[in-house]
Amino acid sequence: MVATTYFNRDLSWLKFNERILMEAERNAVPLLERIKFLSIFSSNLDEFYRVRMPVLLAFEKLSNREDNDIKIQDDLLKSANDLISAQQQRYGKALTQDIIPDLKNHHIHLIYGAAYPEAIQKTVTQYFLSQVLAFLQPVILTEQTSFFPSNNKLYFIVSLRTNGESKTVVLNIPSDELPRFYRVDQDGETFVVFVDDIIRYHLDRIFPGQEVTGCYSFKITRDAEIDLKDEYSGSLSEQLEKQLLKRDLGLATRFLHQPNIPDDVMALVKKVFNLKKANSIEGGQYHNLKDLMSFPVKSDQLSQPSWAKICNTSFIDGTLNEAIYKQDIVVHTPYQSYDSILRFFAEAAIDHTVEEIYVTLYRVASDSKIVNALMSAAKNGKKVTVLVELKARFDEENNIKWAKKMKASGVNIIYSVTALKVHAKVALVKRKLEGRMHYAGLFATGNFNESTAAFYTDHILMTADKEMLREVELLFIFLAKRIKPGPGHFIEFKHLLVAQFNLQDRFLQLIDREIEQAKLGKEAAITIKMNNLEEKVLISKLYEASQAGVKIELIVRSICRLVAGVPGMSENIKIIRIVDRYLEHGRVFVFHNQGNPDVFLGSADWMNRNIYRRIEVCFPIKDQKIMQEILDIINIQKQDNVQAVTIDAEMNNVPVKNNEKKVASQQAIYEYLKA
Template sequence: MTRPASIARIETDTPLDDPFLERDGGRYFNRELSWLAFNRRVLEEACNPAHPLLERLRFLAISGGNLDEFFMVRVAGLKGQQMLDVEARSADGLTPGQQLAAIVEQADALMASQQAVWRDIRRDLDQAGITVLGSRSLDTLDVEQRAWLDTYFQEQLFPVITPQALDPAHPFPFMPNKGMAVMFDLVRRSDKEPIRELVMLPAAMPRFVRLPGAEVARYVAVESVLKRFSHVLFPGYDVLGAAEFRVLRDSDIEIEEEAEDLVRYFANAIKRRRRGRVIRLELETGMPDTLAAALREELGGEDAIVTETGSFLGVGDLSLLADEDRPDLKFVPFTPRFPERIREFGGDCFAAIRAKDIIVHHPYETFDVVLAFLKQAANDPDVVAIKQTLYRAGKQSAVISALIAAAEAGKSVTAVVELKARFDEEQNLQWASALERAGVQVVYGFIDWKTHAKVAMVVRREAGKFRTYCHFGTGNYHPVTAKIYTDLSFFTADPRIGRDAARMFNYITGYVEPAGMEKVVLSPRTLRDRLMTCIDAEIANARAGKPASIWAKMNSLVDPTIIEKLYEASGAGVEIDLIVRGICCLRPKVPGMSENIRVKSVVGRFLEHSRITAFGNGALLPNDGAVVYISSADWMPRNFDRRVEYLLPLSTETVHDQVLDQVMVANLIDNEQSWELEPDGSYVRDTPGEKPFNLHRYFMVNPSLSGRGAALDGDEVPVLSLRRKR
């Protein structure tokens, strides 16, 4: 199958050579450049001919939104260090200035590739009956369509836009974060007097207007409408030039030590974020020099990164087009399963969990089981208490509703709401207020640390005693992301884990040090140490001549201490396979340093999000005696040192086998959505060959081991075979 030409442009325009490889010995990849490499892999999915057209468009939009957030947070932080003359070097030995120079070069190349991919997809959309019209092509509309657009402009757009002259009497207006505007250079016909005008796009209105008509979907961007009706906006003027620009601002929120009232601090900080310093000024390619110079002076200054980004700014907004009602251009709808084990108990979550631990694999198994667990707890008269961490819960959260219902039913409900969940701070403040009004005890946790662990515990009165039921998730209590992120939900009534969960909540709510933890490992206390101890055990096995192996799956691998320990393990002969979706600072397959370490990244229909670690424990993986953990933590310094995270061992046979023999093996043998990380930092896409395997397709078709139930015993789950590549 022939790949679109835009893929070749991505590969050509974004060289992955590491100029610092020879200088510092090349022990680490740069974190920021590794993230850009990940976003290139996302962009390549927009060129994947195996994906339906609107899904390719969605991948393009995701890459654009990702890049915006990268600049608003990561680049903003580096820029702040540079402005303060901070010369602290990254793990790979670069100063903030050196990192920024490399980032700008690769980000500009990535944005150029986004524009190339958009041109290809736009052409394909047109052939499929979805047309995106520019301002010039609006003249090709028929009389009826032009009349409709004229009415739309007069009645919907004209009342909400405010043209502003730019002169000494009208200073340059404030541009909000991600704000976009069109600047016009005009000349008055009566006296040939020049004037410059600015029109900001209304933030409350959709970026695209859909013209009426069912046979062909025609869209036009708001900025194109403004250009088309410039004669109405500026009667008596001739337009000499018009071009769009867009602003990204510093959007990170830093916690100050004197922030005694965390709620008030975040309410004010969210407002300040909208006015953060300009980090990136994006200009439409071909903008007249006079307009570009004016914008650089007003918005860019010496601190902002100014870039010409092509003919379409704000690639993330293209997601609006992907919502067009064309099922033939989207993935075949998938309906997640409800765990049969719970159905066998008549939908009684507590009875099913009491019988045996269950692990649920989202999105293949529905997030509704988590909601059912919480709703049953809210309605059950024998439940006396519920405790829950909330990191990201979404805008329409059934989780919040269940907690409110439980509190209103007279149960003791505690919610640990994390205000520092980036870009969800405002939503979480609103949820906290609603929970408190219902009588929920709301706690905000630590000032300096984020509570990132996803844990719920329910205390129930049974036979005159209390039993604790727990849920541990590798992802958020978010019903929307649970449909597209692959995560694990572990349910247990193990009293040891219940006691550990209670200790964890006491740690967060009352700063009570969790002494005597029986099963659960917590950061920032002992999580890194436990991983180091487990790696040391594999090193000892290798040196004793026993089989030694480590498998780990995560979103990011950055922590230098863990990386050095993995290098040590590789040198001792431990076979290490890592599945790292995003950032990876470890350099694999380098003789004498990491020759026994292999790293792959899986990017496909679903976003791989679960965190899993397995240690061979004296035998090659997979094996029945392997030590298997699930976790909420990636292997990054912030997760080990500045967040409350958990690491939980899995011992129940079906749960252990599902995570190790199904989830991990499927990720390792996938060859349709996988990329191999090479020693030079490049990622090479796997070729399926004679035995193609798509892990997402496999899990959509086959039931899980843990939740499948006796009703499915005759429907055997295919045994996955690991084909080791050495």
């Protein structure tokens, strides 16, 4: 028996990021794809330091107070730091000992930790003088300096000596203003140089007549604004909020720096930049390796073969709307083209029979064709109502920009209430035909965002099911009131599962039904696919189901607090995690129901925030053909023995090993849908 009933959510997330790293380490993965996985790992880790590390630091402080009964897992902070440190070591090894030598075998030279070859020095110097120099802003560092390093931006600490006097300068690395990498092709060889090194090797031109005695790269990661009510409840949330409010705006949570900075320089930097509470971590010479996503080499030979998008609405002769009235249609992105969804909104914008359009927007594409269609619809005289979630973390600015544009175009904008995010992905179009109102709509597991649809696996249902769509209309009427659900504000949803109303209760009832079947000696099974599994009430109910004999198969991409395979607790539960070329994002819920399965799709993970502090919508699949398609896709994923790992009782990612035919599920799903 393991020592815990629930894994820690933050350690579980770090183990997910380790799964990303495993793809970068695999020789079977094409070389340029391995570089992308290194980039994703780095980006994820930066977000962890911005979003989660401030909470862990606050927990640690509260837990150590004698007057507080809040306790956290022993050595949680140390465990997180140890995990990160071990992963960083693996990262460095994969990059320097595997990937860079492999690139060299293909005549691609990523100059890393060494001077660039003499053959390209003249070209690089010309680039420095004409492009890089104009962006440099050296700042002399003293105890009186008021310079504030920006979050996750790159800098050098440069030690100088002039006429026997020493001084310290902070020098920016303009990796946002310029490409991080500069490429030079010469004599059949490709050289890729960090902009960091272009600056480093021209310090004599930046500081003429001064001796450079040291140059050390660094970056500071600052905490992101955290809505702790989104994660914790009651007094715990309040105490954490108070703890974090004691800190300066944008507290530094990580000071990542090159080794061997002299002690006196380090002391000055920490004092001036207020780094006393930050994790001070020695890293390599280069930071922000998420920039590897823009590695300036393209090669079909060294990349995954591209898959042409499947258009599953090409059979439609008339309008998409007419086809939806005849039968439900499902789109599985990114295997199938997102053009069908764009077409849905574009047709609605110009259709003279359309009177009203309603849609929720959580993360909007930076150049959104959907939003442009909604603005056109409003200008064409239709009543357009859009709920824009302004609290979508890291997308706040983009969402505000689009909300202002839509409002100026005549769109009616609704914002969610302060303590409640609207994470549902639904749309409704109302048409008036021959004096009667007709409904058509979309239900999705992912955002209405054509950019992320290119690499997120999601499911979008197009339907004219009036029962479901009338409930969507009721939901929009409620949301327009801008009040939190509570006594006197309840809507009875019979078909949709809506968080804050009936979602958790319905899922518990569906699990209970399987438990009753198992107790009667009948076949009982549950299959669930989601991004994150954290909420204890639902996890406990799955444990209860396992103990009753229900066979439970989970596909959980990221955070997973459930501990599987423990005798007497969860021996009938199996968990796999799939990481491949696309980001697994769809949520699917399948309940056996004596061989007549109930299948739901939706926006809701089983996390505290989704269950208790968001508006989420899960929806039933009624069309038997579509239901079978969903079941086939899920069954393919359950057979994956190439890209899947199991999550064992120690939280490790264990590759699936069996003697069955090799199945890489994303490839198999693409072939299935193409056929």
